[in-house]
Amino acid sequence: MWFFARDPIRDFPFESVAPQEPPLQPGGPWQLHRGRRKATGEPVSLFVYDVKPNSEEHTQLAKAAFKHLKTLRHPNILSYIDGLETEKCLHVVTEPVVPLRAYLESRGETKGLSDLEISWGLHQIVKALSFLVNDCHLIHNNVCAAAVFVDRAGEWKLGGLDYMCSAVGDSAVPRKGVPELEKYDPPELTENSKALGEKWSADMWRLGCLIWEVFSGPLSRSSSLRSLGK
Structure with missing residues:
Protein backbone atom coordinates (compact mmCIF):
# COMPACT_ATOMS: atom_id res chain seq x y z
CA MET A 1 0.00 0.00 0.00
CA TRP A 2 1.30 3.44 -0.94
CA PHE A 3 1.01 6.39 1.39
CA PHE A 4 1.23 9.89 -0.04
CA ALA A 5 2.30 12.75 2.21
CA ARG A 6 0.00 15.76 2.13
CA ASP A 7 1.48 19.01 0.84
CA PRO A 8 1.10 21.55 3.71
CA ILE A 9 1.39 24.52 1.33
CA ARG A 10 -1.28 23.09 -0.93
CA ASP A 11 -3.56 22.55 2.08
CA PHE A 12 -2.86 26.01 3.51
CA PRO A 13 -6.09 28.08 3.34
CA PHE A 14 -4.28 31.13 1.90
CA GLU A 15 -2.49 31.69 -1.39
CA SER A 16 -0.31 34.29 -3.04
CA VAL A 17 -1.81 36.47 -5.77
CA ALA A 18 1.24 38.52 -6.75
CA PRO A 19 4.53 39.78 -5.26
CA GLN A 20 4.27 43.17 -3.62
CA GLU A 21 6.24 45.97 -5.22
CA PRO A 22 8.63 47.47 -4.31
CA PRO A 23 10.49 44.69 -2.47
CA LEU A 24 11.20 44.89 1.24
CA GLN A 25 14.50 46.05 2.70
CA PRO A 26 17.66 44.83 0.91
CA GLY A 27 19.12 41.77 2.54
CA GLY A 28 15.94 41.02 4.48
CA PRO A 29 14.78 37.40 4.61
CA TRP A 30 11.10 37.99 3.76
CA GLN A 31 9.25 38.49 0.50
CA LEU A 32 5.90 40.27 0.70
CA HIS A 33 3.04 39.02 -1.49
CA ARG A 34 -0.51 40.16 -2.00
CA GLY A 35 -2.59 37.17 -1.00
CA ARG A 36 -6.11 35.97 -0.38
CA ARG A 37 -8.08 33.42 1.58
CA LYS A 38 -8.86 30.56 -0.79
CA ALA A 39 -12.41 30.01 0.46
CA THR A 40 -13.66 33.58 0.33
CA GLY A 41 -11.16 35.62 -1.69
CA GLU A 42 -10.63 37.90 1.33
CA PRO A 43 -7.44 39.95 0.73
CA VAL A 44 -4.47 39.42 3.04
CA SER A 45 -0.73 40.04 3.01
CA LEU A 46 1.55 37.03 2.84
CA PHE A 47 5.13 37.22 4.13
CA VAL A 48 7.17 34.34 2.68
CA TYR A 49 10.59 33.08 3.72
CA ASP A 50 12.18 30.32 1.63
CA VAL A 51 14.80 28.26 3.44
CA LYS A 52 18.04 28.20 1.44
CA PRO A 53 21.14 26.01 1.92
CA ASN A 54 23.60 27.27 4.58
CA SER A 55 21.12 29.88 5.81
CA GLU A 56 20.64 28.65 9.38
CA GLU A 57 21.23 32.10 10.89
CA HIS A 58 18.62 33.78 8.68
CA THR A 59 16.23 30.89 9.26
CA GLN A 60 16.46 31.29 13.03
CA LEU A 61 15.80 35.05 12.69
CA ALA A 62 12.78 34.36 10.50
CA LYS A 63 11.44 31.83 13.01
CA ALA A 64 11.91 34.35 15.82
CA ALA A 65 9.99 36.98 13.84
CA PHE A 66 7.23 34.41 13.21
CA LYS A 67 6.98 33.69 16.95
CA HIS A 68 6.94 37.36 17.96
CA LEU A 69 4.33 38.32 15.38
CA LYS A 70 2.14 35.42 16.44
CA THR A 71 2.26 36.28 20.16
CA LEU A 72 2.36 40.10 20.20
CA ARG A 73 -1.02 41.79 19.96
CA HIS A 74 -1.23 45.57 19.66
CA PRO A 75 -3.20 47.92 17.37
CA ASN A 76 0.03 49.40 16.01
CA ILE A 77 1.84 46.10 15.33
CA LEU A 78 1.08 44.00 12.25
CA SER A 79 -2.00 41.85 12.93
CA TYR A 80 -1.21 38.14 12.65
CA ILE A 81 -3.93 35.98 11.06
CA ASP A 82 -2.34 32.61 10.34
CA GLY A 83 0.99 30.96 9.63
CA LEU A 84 2.68 27.90 8.21
CA GLU A 85 6.10 26.49 9.06
CA THR A 86 7.72 23.67 7.09
CA GLU A 87 11.28 22.52 6.52
CA LYS A 88 11.34 24.49 3.27
CA CYS A 89 9.53 27.72 4.07
CA LEU A 90 7.71 29.99 6.49
CA HIS A 91 4.45 31.70 5.55
CA VAL A 92 2.99 34.45 7.75
CA VAL A 93 -0.46 35.82 6.95
CA THR A 94 -1.36 39.32 8.17
CA GLU A 95 -3.95 41.96 7.52
CA PRO A 96 -3.54 43.47 4.02
Missing part, protein backbone atom coordinates in the same frame (compact mmCIF):
# COMPACT_ATOMS: atom_id res chain seq x y z
CA VAL A 97 -0.81 46.11 4.12
CA VAL A 98 1.66 47.89 1.85
CA PRO A 99 5.22 48.93 2.74
CA LEU A 100 5.44 52.49 4.05
CA ARG A 101 7.77 53.48 1.21
CA ALA A 102 5.29 52.32 -1.41
CA TYR A 103 2.50 54.15 0.41
CA LEU A 104 4.47 57.41 0.58
CA GLU A 105 5.40 57.15 -3.10
CA SER A 106 1.79 56.55 -4.13
CA ARG A 107 0.59 59.52 -2.11
CA GLY A 108 3.42 61.66 -3.43
CA GLU A 109 2.08 61.18 -6.94
CA THR A 110 -1.13 62.95 -5.90
CA LYS A 111 -1.00 65.49 -3.09
CA GLY A 112 1.31 63.77 -0.61
CA LEU A 113 0.67 63.40 3.10
CA SER A 114 -0.32 66.30 5.30
CA ASP A 115 1.70 67.14 8.39
CA LEU A 116 -1.18 65.84 10.50
CA GLU A 117 -1.20 62.47 8.71
CA ILE A 118 2.57 62.13 9.13
CA SER A 119 2.39 63.09 12.81
CA TRP A 120 -0.39 60.56 13.42
CA GLY A 121 1.50 57.79 11.62
CA LEU A 122 4.70 58.43 13.58
CA HIS A 123 2.68 58.60 16.78
CA GLN A 124 1.37 55.10 16.06
CA ILE A 125 4.90 53.74 15.62
CA VAL A 126 6.01 55.39 18.88
CA LYS A 127 3.05 53.74 20.64
CA ALA A 128 4.13 50.36 19.25
CA LEU A 129 7.70 50.89 20.48
CA SER A 130 6.41 52.02 23.89
CA PHE A 131 4.35 48.83 24.13
CA LEU A 132 7.35 46.68 23.26
CA VAL A 133 9.79 48.22 25.73
CA ASN A 134 7.47 49.15 28.61
CA ASP A 135 4.96 46.30 28.56
CA CYS A 136 6.89 43.46 26.90
CA HIS A 137 10.47 44.43 27.86
CA LEU A 138 11.60 43.97 24.27
CA ILE A 139 13.89 45.99 22.01
CA HIS A 140 12.82 46.18 18.35
CA ASN A 141 16.38 46.70 17.07
CA ASN A 142 15.29 47.26 13.44
CA VAL A 143 13.33 50.52 13.28
CA CYS A 144 13.42 51.98 9.75
CA ALA A 145 11.00 52.72 6.93
CA ALA A 146 11.27 49.13 5.65
CA ALA A 147 9.89 47.84 8.98
CA VAL A 148 6.72 49.97 8.77
CA PHE A 149 3.55 49.06 6.86
CA VAL A 150 0.24 50.82 6.19
CA ASP A 151 -3.18 49.15 6.22
CA ARG A 152 -6.18 49.99 4.05
CA ALA A 153 -7.39 52.58 6.58
CA GLY A 154 -4.08 54.45 6.45
CA GLU A 155 -2.98 53.22 9.89
CA TRP A 156 0.77 52.67 10.32
CA LYS A 157 1.85 49.27 11.67
CA LEU A 158 5.25 48.16 12.96
CA GLY A 159 6.73 44.95 11.57
CA GLY A 160 10.28 43.81 10.88
CA LEU A 161 10.56 41.84 14.12
CA ASP A 162 13.47 39.66 13.00
CA TYR A 163 16.16 41.22 15.22
CA MET A 164 14.12 41.74 18.38
CA CYS A 165 15.80 41.04 21.72
CA SER A 166 15.11 41.26 25.44
CA ALA A 167 15.43 44.64 27.18
CA VAL A 168 16.36 43.06 30.51
CA GLY A 169 19.46 41.17 31.57
CA ASP A 170 22.50 40.60 29.41
CA SER A 171 20.76 38.91 26.48
CA ALA A 172 22.70 39.11 23.24
CA VAL A 173 21.54 41.43 20.48
CA PRO A 174 20.93 39.39 17.29
CA ARG A 175 23.66 39.92 14.71
CA LYS A 176 22.26 41.36 11.50
CA GLY A 177 25.06 40.75 9.03
CA VAL A 178 23.29 43.04 6.55
CA PRO A 179 25.42 46.05 5.50
CA GLU A 180 22.32 47.90 4.27
CA LEU A 181 21.04 48.10 7.88
CA GLU A 182 24.25 49.49 9.41
CA LYS A 183 23.37 53.04 8.34
CA TYR A 184 20.59 53.02 10.96
CA ASP A 185 22.96 52.19 13.82
CA PRO A 186 23.65 54.99 16.34
CA PRO A 187 27.16 56.49 16.47
CA GLU A 188 28.10 54.65 19.68
CA LEU A 189 27.64 51.35 17.83
CA THR A 190 29.27 52.29 14.53
CA GLU A 191 32.31 53.65 16.37
CA ASN A 192 32.73 50.31 18.18
CA SER A 193 32.51 51.96 21.59
CA LYS A 194 30.46 50.71 24.50
CA ALA A 195 26.84 51.85 24.19
CA LEU A 196 25.74 54.15 26.99
CA GLY A 197 22.33 54.78 28.50
CA GLU A 198 19.24 52.64 28.25
CA LYS A 199 19.01 49.59 26.01
CA TRP A 200 16.23 51.21 24.01
CA SER A 201 18.36 54.27 23.20
CA ALA A 202 19.43 52.75 19.87
CA ASP A 203 15.76 52.35 18.89
CA MET A 204 15.23 56.05 19.56
CA TRP A 205 18.10 56.87 17.19
CA ARG A 206 16.57 54.59 14.58
CA LEU A 207 13.20 56.27 15.14
CA GLY A 208 14.93 59.52 14.22
CA CYS A 209 16.19 57.84 11.03
CA LEU A 210 12.62 56.77 10.25
CA ILE A 211 11.37 60.34 10.69
CA TRP A 212 14.13 61.55 8.36
CA GLU A 213 13.14 58.96 5.74
CA VAL A 214 9.46 59.93 5.90
CA PHE A 215 10.32 63.51 4.96
CA SER A 216 13.41 63.02 2.79
CA GLY A 217 13.13 59.59 1.15
CA PRO A 218 15.34 56.50 1.54
CA LEU A 219 18.43 57.01 3.69
CA SER A 220 21.43 56.17 1.51
CA ARG A 221 24.11 56.68 4.18
CA SER A 222 24.22 57.76 7.81
CA SER A 223 26.02 61.02 6.95
CA SER A 224 22.87 62.13 5.10
CA LEU A 225 21.17 62.62 8.47
CA ARG A 226 23.03 65.95 8.74
CA SER A 227 20.83 67.32 5.95
CA LEU A 228 17.65 68.51 7.71
CA GLY A 229 16.28 70.73 4.94
CA LYS A 230 12.96 68.88 4.79
Whole structure:
Protein backbone atom coordinates (compact mmCIF):
# COMPACT_ATOMS: atom_id res chain seq x y z
CA MET A 1 0.00 0.00 0.00
CA TRP A 2 1.30 3.44 -0.94
CA PHE A 3 1.01 6.39 1.39
CA PHE A 4 1.23 9.89 -0.04
CA ALA A 5 2.30 12.75 2.21
CA ARG A 6 0.00 15.76 2.13
CA ASP A 7 1.48 19.01 0.84
CA PRO A 8 1.10 21.55 3.71
CA ILE A 9 1.39 24.52 1.33
CA ARG A 10 -1.28 23.09 -0.93
CA ASP A 11 -3.56 22.55 2.08
CA PHE A 12 -2.86 26.01 3.51
CA PRO A 13 -6.09 28.08 3.34
CA PHE A 14 -4.28 31.13 1.90
CA GLU A 15 -2.49 31.69 -1.39
CA SER A 16 -0.31 34.29 -3.04
CA VAL A 17 -1.81 36.47 -5.77
CA ALA A 18 1.24 38.52 -6.75
CA PRO A 19 4.53 39.78 -5.26
CA GLN A 20 4.27 43.17 -3.62
CA GLU A 21 6.24 45.97 -5.22
CA PRO A 22 8.63 47.47 -4.31
CA PRO A 23 10.49 44.69 -2.47
CA LEU A 24 11.20 44.89 1.24
CA GLN A 25 14.50 46.05 2.70
CA PRO A 26 17.66 44.83 0.91
CA GLY A 27 19.12 41.77 2.54
CA GLY A 28 15.94 41.02 4.48
CA PRO A 29 14.78 37.40 4.61
CA TRP A 30 11.10 37.99 3.76
CA GLN A 31 9.25 38.49 0.50
CA LEU A 32 5.90 40.27 0.70
CA HIS A 33 3.04 39.02 -1.49
CA ARG A 34 -0.51 40.16 -2.00
CA GLY A 35 -2.59 37.17 -1.00
CA ARG A 36 -6.11 35.97 -0.38
CA ARG A 37 -8.08 33.42 1.58
CA LYS A 38 -8.86 30.56 -0.79
CA ALA A 39 -12.41 30.01 0.46
CA THR A 40 -13.66 33.58 0.33
CA GLY A 41 -11.16 35.62 -1.69
CA GLU A 42 -10.63 37.90 1.33
CA PRO A 43 -7.44 39.95 0.73
CA VAL A 44 -4.47 39.42 3.04
CA SER A 45 -0.73 40.04 3.01
CA LEU A 46 1.55 37.03 2.84
CA PHE A 47 5.13 37.22 4.13
CA VAL A 48 7.17 34.34 2.68
CA TYR A 49 10.59 33.08 3.72
CA ASP A 50 12.18 30.32 1.63
CA VAL A 51 14.80 28.26 3.44
CA LYS A 52 18.04 28.20 1.44
CA PRO A 53 21.14 26.01 1.92
CA ASN A 54 23.60 27.27 4.58
CA SER A 55 21.12 29.88 5.81
CA GLU A 56 20.64 28.65 9.38
CA GLU A 57 21.23 32.10 10.89
CA HIS A 58 18.62 33.78 8.68
CA THR A 59 16.23 30.89 9.26
CA GLN A 60 16.46 31.29 13.03
CA LEU A 61 15.80 35.05 12.69
CA ALA A 62 12.78 34.36 10.50
CA LYS A 63 11.44 31.83 13.01
CA ALA A 64 11.91 34.35 15.82
CA ALA A 65 9.99 36.98 13.84
CA PHE A 66 7.23 34.41 13.21
CA LYS A 67 6.98 33.69 16.95
CA HIS A 68 6.94 37.36 17.96
CA LEU A 69 4.33 38.32 15.38
CA LYS A 70 2.14 35.42 16.44
CA THR A 71 2.26 36.28 20.16
CA LEU A 72 2.36 40.10 20.20
CA ARG A 73 -1.02 41.79 19.96
CA HIS A 74 -1.23 45.57 19.66
CA PRO A 75 -3.20 47.92 17.37
CA ASN A 76 0.03 49.40 16.01
CA ILE A 77 1.84 46.10 15.33
CA LEU A 78 1.08 44.00 12.25
CA SER A 79 -2.00 41.85 12.93
CA TYR A 80 -1.21 38.14 12.65
CA ILE A 81 -3.93 35.98 11.06
CA ASP A 82 -2.34 32.61 10.34
CA GLY A 83 0.99 30.96 9.63
CA LEU A 84 2.68 27.90 8.21
CA GLU A 85 6.10 26.49 9.06
CA THR A 86 7.72 23.67 7.09
CA GLU A 87 11.28 22.52 6.52
CA LYS A 88 11.34 24.49 3.27
CA CYS A 89 9.53 27.72 4.07
CA LEU A 90 7.71 29.99 6.49
CA HIS A 91 4.45 31.70 5.55
CA VAL A 92 2.99 34.45 7.75
CA VAL A 93 -0.46 35.82 6.95
CA THR A 94 -1.36 39.32 8.17
CA GLU A 95 -3.95 41.96 7.52
CA PRO A 96 -3.54 43.47 4.02
CA VAL A 97 -0.81 46.11 4.12
CA VAL A 98 1.66 47.89 1.85
CA PRO A 99 5.22 48.93 2.74
CA LEU A 100 5.44 52.49 4.05
CA ARG A 101 7.77 53.48 1.21
CA ALA A 102 5.29 52.32 -1.41
CA TYR A 103 2.50 54.15 0.41
CA LEU A 104 4.47 57.41 0.58
CA GLU A 105 5.40 57.15 -3.10
CA SER A 106 1.79 56.55 -4.13
CA ARG A 107 0.59 59.52 -2.11
CA GLY A 108 3.42 61.66 -3.43
CA GLU A 109 2.08 61.18 -6.94
CA THR A 110 -1.13 62.95 -5.90
CA LYS A 111 -1.00 65.49 -3.09
CA GLY A 112 1.31 63.77 -0.61
CA LEU A 113 0.67 63.40 3.10
CA SER A 114 -0.32 66.30 5.30
CA ASP A 115 1.70 67.14 8.39
CA LEU A 116 -1.18 65.84 10.50
CA GLU A 117 -1.20 62.47 8.71
CA ILE A 118 2.57 62.13 9.13
CA SER A 119 2.39 63.09 12.81
CA TRP A 120 -0.39 60.56 13.42
CA GLY A 121 1.50 57.79 11.62
CA LEU A 122 4.70 58.43 13.58
CA HIS A 123 2.68 58.60 16.78
CA GLN A 124 1.37 55.10 16.06
CA ILE A 125 4.90 53.74 15.62
CA VAL A 126 6.01 55.39 18.88
CA LYS A 127 3.05 53.74 20.64
CA ALA A 128 4.13 50.36 19.25
CA LEU A 129 7.70 50.89 20.48
CA SER A 130 6.41 52.02 23.89
CA PHE A 131 4.35 48.83 24.13
CA LEU A 132 7.35 46.68 23.26
CA VAL A 133 9.79 48.22 25.73
CA ASN A 134 7.47 49.15 28.61
CA ASP A 135 4.96 46.30 28.56
CA CYS A 136 6.89 43.46 26.90
CA HIS A 137 10.47 44.43 27.86
CA LEU A 138 11.60 43.97 24.27
CA ILE A 139 13.89 45.99 22.01
CA HIS A 140 12.82 46.18 18.35
CA ASN A 141 16.38 46.70 17.07
CA ASN A 142 15.29 47.26 13.44
CA VAL A 143 13.33 50.52 13.28
CA CYS A 144 13.42 51.98 9.75
CA ALA A 145 11.00 52.72 6.93
CA ALA A 146 11.27 49.13 5.65
CA ALA A 147 9.89 47.84 8.98
CA VAL A 148 6.72 49.97 8.77
CA PHE A 149 3.55 49.06 6.86
CA VAL A 150 0.24 50.82 6.19
CA ASP A 151 -3.18 49.15 6.22
CA ARG A 152 -6.18 49.99 4.05
CA ALA A 153 -7.39 52.58 6.58
CA GLY A 154 -4.08 54.45 6.45
CA GLU A 155 -2.98 53.22 9.89
CA TRP A 156 0.77 52.67 10.32
CA LYS A 157 1.85 49.27 11.67
CA LEU A 158 5.25 48.16 12.96
CA GLY A 159 6.73 44.95 11.57
CA GLY A 160 10.28 43.81 10.88
CA LEU A 161 10.56 41.84 14.12
CA ASP A 162 13.47 39.66 13.00
CA TYR A 163 16.16 41.22 15.22
CA MET A 164 14.12 41.74 18.38
CA CYS A 165 15.80 41.04 21.72
CA SER A 166 15.11 41.26 25.44
CA ALA A 167 15.43 44.64 27.18
CA VAL A 168 16.36 43.06 30.51
CA GLY A 169 19.46 41.17 31.57
CA ASP A 170 22.50 40.60 29.41
CA SER A 171 20.76 38.91 26.48
CA ALA A 172 22.70 39.11 23.24
CA VAL A 173 21.54 41.43 20.48
CA PRO A 174 20.93 39.39 17.29
CA ARG A 175 23.66 39.92 14.71
CA LYS A 176 22.26 41.36 11.50
CA GLY A 177 25.06 40.75 9.03
CA VAL A 178 23.29 43.04 6.55
CA PRO A 179 25.42 46.05 5.50
CA GLU A 180 22.32 47.90 4.27
CA LEU A 181 21.04 48.10 7.88
CA GLU A 182 24.25 49.49 9.41
CA LYS A 183 23.37 53.04 8.34
CA TYR A 184 20.59 53.02 10.96
CA ASP A 185 22.96 52.19 13.82
CA PRO A 186 23.65 54.99 16.34
CA PRO A 187 27.16 56.49 16.47
CA GLU A 188 28.10 54.65 19.68
CA LEU A 189 27.64 51.35 17.83
CA THR A 190 29.27 52.29 14.53
CA GLU A 191 32.31 53.65 16.37
CA ASN A 192 32.73 50.31 18.18
CA SER A 193 32.51 51.96 21.59
CA LYS A 194 30.46 50.71 24.50
CA ALA A 195 26.84 51.85 24.19
CA LEU A 196 25.74 54.15 26.99
CA GLY A 197 22.33 54.78 28.50
CA GLU A 198 19.24 52.64 28.25
CA LYS A 199 19.01 49.59 26.01
CA TRP A 200 16.23 51.21 24.01
CA SER A 201 18.36 54.27 23.20
CA ALA A 202 19.43 52.75 19.87
CA ASP A 203 15.76 52.35 18.89
CA MET A 204 15.23 56.05 19.56
CA TRP A 205 18.10 56.87 17.19
CA ARG A 206 16.57 54.59 14.58
CA LEU A 207 13.20 56.27 15.14
CA GLY A 208 14.93 59.52 14.22
CA CYS A 209 16.19 57.84 11.03
CA LEU A 210 12.62 56.77 10.25
CA ILE A 211 11.37 60.34 10.69
CA TRP A 212 14.13 61.55 8.36
CA GLU A 213 13.14 58.96 5.74
CA VAL A 214 9.46 59.93 5.90
CA PHE A 215 10.32 63.51 4.96
CA SER A 216 13.41 63.02 2.79
CA GLY A 217 13.13 59.59 1.15
CA PRO A 218 15.34 56.50 1.54
CA LEU A 219 18.43 57.01 3.69
CA SER A 220 21.43 56.17 1.51
CA ARG A 221 24.11 56.68 4.18
CA SER A 222 24.22 57.76 7.81
CA SER A 223 26.02 61.02 6.95
CA SER A 224 22.87 62.13 5.10
CA LEU A 225 21.17 62.62 8.47
CA ARG A 226 23.03 65.95 8.74
CA SER A 227 20.83 67.32 5.95
CA LEU A 228 17.65 68.51 7.71
CA GLY A 229 16.28 70.73 4.94
CA LYS A 230 12.96 68.88 4.79
